[in-house]
Amino acid sequence: MATIDFQGKQIEVDEDGYLVNLDDWVKDVGIQMAKGDGMELTDAHWEVINFLREYYAKYQIAPMIKILVKEIAKVMGPEKGNTKYLYELFPDGPAKQACRYAGLPKPTGCV
């Protein structure tokens, strides 16, 4: 199993860099993962990441993209409630990249 070094501790991740144990997540893990991709997480990123984590706690799955878009529109304003904005924040896709920083697993199946 692959691991990442986090503050001197080895944390298990899968082949795509997603956390294996969700409990290993703290804010700094997300920051470190983003740094590895050459990204600095801003408040706008955290708005998305925090929502993903709250949603996951309630539903045990990441939200579908439309729910995420609606939530962002509610919080950040309608001009930001679109997938284009989310892709600007997370170029690899909000479902993939943001979930990884949020410490959530990626969904599988007919998706």
Add this chain to the structure above:
Amino acid sequence: MAKFTAKPKDLIQIDFKNPKTGWMDTPVEIREHMFCHPAKAKELETVGFPNIHEWRPQDENWNLPEGWKETVLNGIKERLQKYRSFHVFMDICVRCGACADKCHFYLGTGDPKNMPVLRAELLRSIYRKYFTASGKILGKTAGARELTEDVLKEIWYYYYQCTECRRCSVFCPYGIDQAEITMIGRELTNLLGLQLGWIGGPVANCYMKGNHLGLEPHTIKSNIEMMLDDIETITGIRINPTFNRKGAEILFVTPSGDLFAMPGIYTAMGYLMLFHELGLDYTWSTYASEGGNFGFFSSNEMAKRLNSKIYAEAKRLGVKWVLGGECGHMWRVLHQYMDTWNGPADFLEVPKSPITGTVFDNAKSAKMTHISEFTADLIKHGKLKLDKSRNDHLKVTFHDSCNTARGMGMFEEPRYIIKNVCNHFYEMPENTIREKTFCCGSGTGLNASENMELRMRGGLPRANAVKYVHEQHGVNMLANVCAIDRATLSASMDYWVPGVGVAGISELVGNALVMEGEKERTADLRGETLPGKEGAE
């Protein structure tokens, strides 16, 4: 793993030259972007798959369990006894080569081991060596070879480069069903704990939570609520579907992708609108919440276990029959396996449309009818008010899913529906549709992201046919009746034919459906403004 960055212009350079050495002497090269990650241990534990261990396809050492060779050979022996089809298919191929260039993976990779005949030969050679007199005595001369670790790796690599689409079988003069050979090959890899994550994950989810995505009951409800909000915005009508309702006439089962993924959710909105407009006495189930069956991509036994919940839930709720949504492999399972696995469902009635009175005799035994059969029948009897012009922004072509086409012979109903809800419909070339349809390139649990090169290569023949109608007629929408298609064709269109979208047929029905009491529609189900309605709000 490095990111997949190859551009279409590079990927289209396909080398069809065969290697200098014979196939047995050409070792397998396991290349990244062509295979999927292994399943996680806890997923395999959930369903009790054997020989769970740490391994990676790209590593030299796969940490195979002790006695793995005996496990495989005993596995073959058991299956030869159990499945007459498998035994026959191991014996009868005359290597005529009719299948060779019919496989989308061969056409997209140029790798001769993706010729169906050779894919089967990978396993046949083992069969000959250990189970036939000629192979035992003559060895290589008789097309037999030892089962070694490299041979096992080769079987694994190429049996997860087959989507069990069965296009090759259409052309085989003997009717050899390569899908059944691949299924057995995959079962054998499963005995050794060599399952894919993209299959193991959905299987474990489905076993524990009823669907591949692992949607909890309240998640399903919440996702559908969101769709209902959107439907209300578009039509002004609030729909109130029921969940797990005992005594409903019909149980509706669809792939969970329709409740989560884009553009599948628009298909689901179409279902909701249609059923509301009909006043259909039906219910959703949060238990039988998956029509698809990724167990079918791992083993016969696993598929049977996952499938059992459909009849169980139909019985618990006391419905009369089951209506099924738009999914591909789901229908191969329902149409050809469910009844013998988990039937007879003699507590159900033969499906009968409560609106038209049509009895679906073709589902006499399985008691489950396809949404396209149901909808086409409604249209035929003039029960739906349809405004085709609401799909005028779309120039549509239809992709037959491998399984609804070759697995159940459903060719006309989807086309009949499209022609009644859209003004612009164009067929792709004749040898790429109906029973000769090309696979999306990513079925049977191969729709992961780490094998994107394989997916794009396998998706090329289908995309090429779409490109043709895109260029000839300006086609901009690829309609289909499968949740895997909706996910995978979106990716392959973006790659090969940008500008072509993907939609389930029920979405197109939802667009055209004139509902009682609706407001004037200014947007389609995706919320995009209809032509001529700009500034109407």
